[in-house]
Amino acid sequence: MDGWNELAAGLNAGSIAARIIEECTTFNFATLRDNPLRTLLLSTGIEVEIEDGLVDTGCGGGGYYRPTPPTIHLHPATYRRDNFTLLHELGHHLQQTHDQWGFTLLDMADGDRRKIEERVSDQFAAQVLMPVGDGDCRDASLHPADVMAGLYARSGASRPATMLRVLDMVPEGSRWILAVADLDGVVTAAASTYDDPQPPKGIAQEGFRRVAAEAMESAVRREFHEGIEYKTGSILDDLRVEAALDHEERFVFLALRPTTVNGSGTWKYQWQECPNPVCGKSFQTRLSSGRCDTCTDFSCPHCNRCSCTAPAPPTKCGTCFLPYTPAEMTSGKHECW
Template identity: 30%
Template structure:
């Protein structure tokens, strides 16, 4: 499903470009050179620069889209010009998808109403305008992006760091991320493929590979687990980093790392079952279910009991004080049959 999501985002971005060429011919090149300047000339649109702290609307970028007449493309004023152009194009992607019927229909077919696809397609659409395929082909080979190649692509273009991350992630050979990390180890931007997306602003400084890169030249590689919300760690990934103009670019993949000659999957193949003997009915069984924290046994699939429900097999007679099997007692009687 995650692989299809990238294919769907790529198809939606291409459809958005087709709509752009149809309704606004000859504008793609001007958008690539100066998106903010070009979009300020469009009727029915207002480009508004806002403080960065007001842009947190769930977008992967520091911006927001507000439908209306005119529709508003809000762009964080504190960002660099290249970043503002990428943000403006991302928000233009929202505008196209929320106003063009042929694009809206694709979103409505998605299980989540199209929220994930819309966001991913906006990133891909913006990156395609700023970083045309021929330029990307000059720097990223069929094996996939290395951190150094992604930085070289950025330096050869006028695109933002974020646009470069998106373009590089589009060519990841396996599930993974292309990350932009600030000097404190916080995630400034992430473009993900085949793995759950990481939250912008999350602290990744605990990852030793990233910590080493931040304290040194920026170039390093190794393995590590990235942090999701509430301190939850993801799968172990191969990581390679490179300095990127005051930030750190990191490429992280589960396997097929382009900078290694051999990179088997670092990811867990799936949950491992455990074997138990039921303390209640004595049956042996295998289970994927979580074990009870008290008895460290999963529930038996036959009798539904864990080890906390251990069956009592003996009882002491209240008359002769001899411990007998339960079969020597009638029901809940405290006296054995010999004493009755």
């Protein structure tokens, strides 16, 4: 099979995708990279069905491939996300119709086949949409945030896809946490190459907001003692951060690595005062049962209340029924006492 047996044994998705691209003569990959939708619509080997009448589920997007007749069904989203979706589904088509790799897939158990086929399709889309050279790989090992920003500017890929492409480029064994955040510090995508967990998506990181503000002036390279906050209330500290704005100046690409000798960040825990005036105790957030979905405060382990479940403080004295002043509301004691 001219090397395909070795590729199949190793199940290296990146190498398999690269071989499929190298051997494919059906498509012009330069035009596919520049405009996947237009190129596929003009193709005679595969159809594209655009299905834009679907119920809006939030972010939209996605698609799937049907082999008979060969058709990509696209659920439109942003053009950058559509680019990756189209090329991912084209990857399924080229894998299943390949005269050697296609038969290898058929010999696999269903679960194994689906897993490797998805990984190869991801790699196929990434390699077509975001070609890289030796210089990019070298730079990614040193300054991945800069490489993410540059790759995003020169490709038609989405920010999360760009982040994952660079994640694949960093050397094996290196310790990086990669993330994409908006200018308010809210994480939209994240990944880690080692045991320290990635920043949780959807949570505003005050440290990332500060870094984004600094990145408006120039690329950021500094110690990051603001730490990464997690849903449990724990904070990962002792990190260095590098950051670069995207060319649209709407999001920031971040790369963090540990500074400690053992190669991991260190953990610390916040203290919070209970918002319930009847309780008023302070507690470490790691002792809480978790954040409230409504107010995002941690529930107090002593009274099990958060900001939105705490009773409102009285505005009038219960003895003389005169209004409290702001100072009296804070202390809970009125002058008639």
